[in-house]
Amino acid sequence: MAQGVKRVVLAFSGGLDTSVILKWLQQTYGCEVVTFTADLGQGEELEPARAKAQMMGVKPEHIFIDDLREEFVRDYVFPMMRANALYEGTYLLGTSIARPLIAKRQIEIAKMVGADAVSHGATGKGNDQVRFELGYYALEPDVKVIAPWREWDLTSRTKLIEFAEAHQIPVSKDKRGEAPFSTDANLLHTSSEGKVLEDPWDEVPDYVYSRTNHPEEGPDTPEYITIDFERGDGVALNGEGMSPATLLAKLNDLGKTHGIGRLDLVENRFVGMKSRGMYETPGGTIYHIAHRGIEQLTLDRGAAHLKDELAPRYAELIYNGLWFSPEREMLQAAIDHSQSHVTGTVRLKLYKGNAWVVGRKSPYSLYSEKVVTFEDDAGAYDQKDAEGFIKLNALRLRLLGRRQG
Template sequence: EEIKYAKKYQIPVPVDINNPYSVDQNLWGRSIECGVLEDPWKEPPEEVYKWTVNPENAPDQPIYLEVYFEKGVPQSIDGEKLSLVDLILKLNEIGGKNGVGRVDMVENRLVGIKSREIYECPAATILLKTYQALEGLVCPRELSHFKPFISKKYAELTYYGLWYSPLKEALDGFVKVISEKVTGTIRVKLFKGNCVVVGRKSENSLYDFNLATYAQGDTFNQNFAKGFIELWGLPTKVYASVSRGED
């Protein structure tokens, strides 16, 4: 009815009866809903996508990119220094041409209603993948395992419109500390909708080849393993013994 009303009174709107989608977009991504998309069983028609090519029609040769971060902030692509805005725009263009960044999901809105949404976010997909890979290289185990809880809550607060909340401000402090070491370069391969990390390096890397290698000459003392295994498995052995009623 709204589309017919707009047409009757010559009010310009970016939709028509055959294309009744609700679209929101900014630098970070593009979201599409309504129309046939309201049926979660139906595959989205190709017409809903504007930023990304169908992965099936993407180039038959992969493209490699190197993204450099400094203290958690992306600085350059393949050595070319760019402003953050220009960097995101460039990744949107490159990723979109390779079919990267399509998301089809049913999400939970603030009031609890489930909504089917289509997203196009090439740059966001590439940057999140590369940042997480670099973070995993430079952060110790406990920090790496805890960070996803923070990320999930941070995203939730943003989605709920609580960007200026005290909790989000407190989480900013955590993110600032963890980002101090996130400096380095990540290499990714873009190919027909996929974004795969294939290389990583950092001056803050905690990866020690001499400890990690299985080849001769490794510096890890294998004799430590036996005692560690005994101690690590002891609580489980005690629990199993008690459960079976053994003395």
Template sequence: MVRAHKVVLAYSGGVDTSVCIPYLINEWGVKEIITLAADLGQGEELGPIKEKALRCGAVESLVVDGVEAFVTEYAFPAIQANALYENRYPLSTALARPLIAKMLVEAAVKYGADAVAHGCTAKGNDQVRFDLAIMALNPNLKVLAPAREWGMSREETIAYGEKFGIESPVKKSSPYSIDRNLLGRSIEAGPLEDPMHEPPEEIYLMTKAIADTPEQPEYITIGFTKGLPTHLDGKNLDPVTLITRLNEVAGNHGVGRIDMIENRVVGIKSREIYETPALLVLIAAHRDLESLTLTADVTRYKRGIEQTYSELIYQGLWYNPLKQALDAFILNTQERVTGSVRVKFHKGNATIVGRESENSIYAPSLATYGAEDQFDHRAAEGFIYIWGLPTRVWAEKTRG
């Protein structure tokens, strides 16, 4: 049965997405396949990937530059939301998926495709993220997921590809599954599947081991404008350069490693290793600046919003109506989040050591214990009486 005639396939150049090409043609009757590789700042030469897709049978191979959009339209809103899934993971990989889905849908419309496809398996989060994002952007498009259905083992997948001239590695150089973009790297599988196995130093690329980091600390001042990072040490930088520079500084001091057991969307617990130097530092600095510029009630309420926001991103609901509504709330809170945060980098730590803002609602004359103190101490007794009145009444009624 023909499931689609023309398909746009999300393409990475790996075994699964390469095998998807002949599989879709020979098993599912697809007539034309257009591959799309997204450049999200992964630092990889995409020319050979483009050529490989054509050798595998694609009629056209696209490489789309999405680096700037990735930072400004996806990473920056997540920073404003202080988005940390399970209070640890800054969603570096998850944030890429709605953008890639958008690219797939746009390419499908441009080339007249009746379906899009991806190489995700049935156990991962990405299948959910791609399927839901594509559904939200264009519910009329079919979504094909051959790797979720073909039922082949890794060895069988490689053997199937070899029948159609798809070269396979002579030996597996690494047992790990790695995903990278400008925001960071995710590493899983292989020996890391044992939660007690210490990650070997060889898996890290963006962050130095503590033993190899500089002996002297380094300070950087991060400037924010309405919740968006715009400056480093007083110098205005474009978003991509700012992230790149901060990745280098933080990584050089061993900052940005995460080793966690996380709860996948499909119900499986998974051991994940992440390197996200700049993103972790920016979220910490942004949250600190909010403590200086937002009222206590807004800050407390926003913390609950941030948890929901992070879960929506992780669960593939970037284009969900609730996510859009939360965007409006978060954007409103950022109007006064402008200022600077000073960060000290040393031996795996990024410590915030200072902050300032023209919108600060920190009042030294109220906070000080010195002679400049303007707090009305006489008001405290009456405040405590009113504040504690429900407790007093409850105690009187229950102690008899």
């Protein structure tokens, strides 16, 4: 039996893996286990997790099920969306952005209950082990981390089920045998990986999709919506004010109806391997497009282009688990400063898997119809000024051309 741990806080879903981990921790470390289940809007009933933890000997006062939906969207998703962050140009980081909040709450609970360790169910092949543990160490540098997948010999789903049955741990019928694929879900997205998705040449089967209707089967009539922004954050849908989590949930419903937000991606994991995943981010995709739409009116060219240069770096930091790093905080400060006038309304058209910006307006718009018009601008812009501008920019090119000639 391992020594040195008296009480551990486990990130607990109530599924097969974390249920086995709970029992394994009790046996291997002889410690008291405190369970923490986060409601991030994954759409699952969470009370069964409480019942299972109690059945496995966890004290009622040591079972934490916390509704973190508003905090998740307000303090994590929206700041990320201000940056227009896309990992490798396409992924809206739905799994990545949830991990720092879970880690933060785990450390808070550990301090509350006097735990000397924390534990998670991430495997040794994935990114999540890195994200969880970088979060833990940033917030509690001396905490002990227990990662069962890096310690035990339960190396397959068959062995997990055998362990569960040997210790009278209930196993859902759909978990008997190999699952066709694994999923992770929260209010921002659902991801699916493994098994039927492992060959990147094979098209994703229809049954894998859970958050979006098939785009081809969407309504035959486009739907128009508006999103209002204040200082870079969404505050209203179709003129109705909403909290961050409510707004994202409503956009999820719209995205599902119209089949918006599907992504089939082969990505580069932080741990070094490539993996193929299928992501569904219906509301987040609409929101991202709308946010870029309002920035088109309100951001100066220099600020907008600098943001586009910073966004890949910012996205990589989140993907790699460095939410609590000083460099992410520095980038966030610059990004948030850029949003001071990102206020206004965007109109979008939703239709069969796509969302388009079809209108935008803002009291802080930098767009001048008087200047840009092809008609008489009444002296707002002197076209003769362009000659000197062009010649100054061409000077070095002309000198180079003369030398080469």
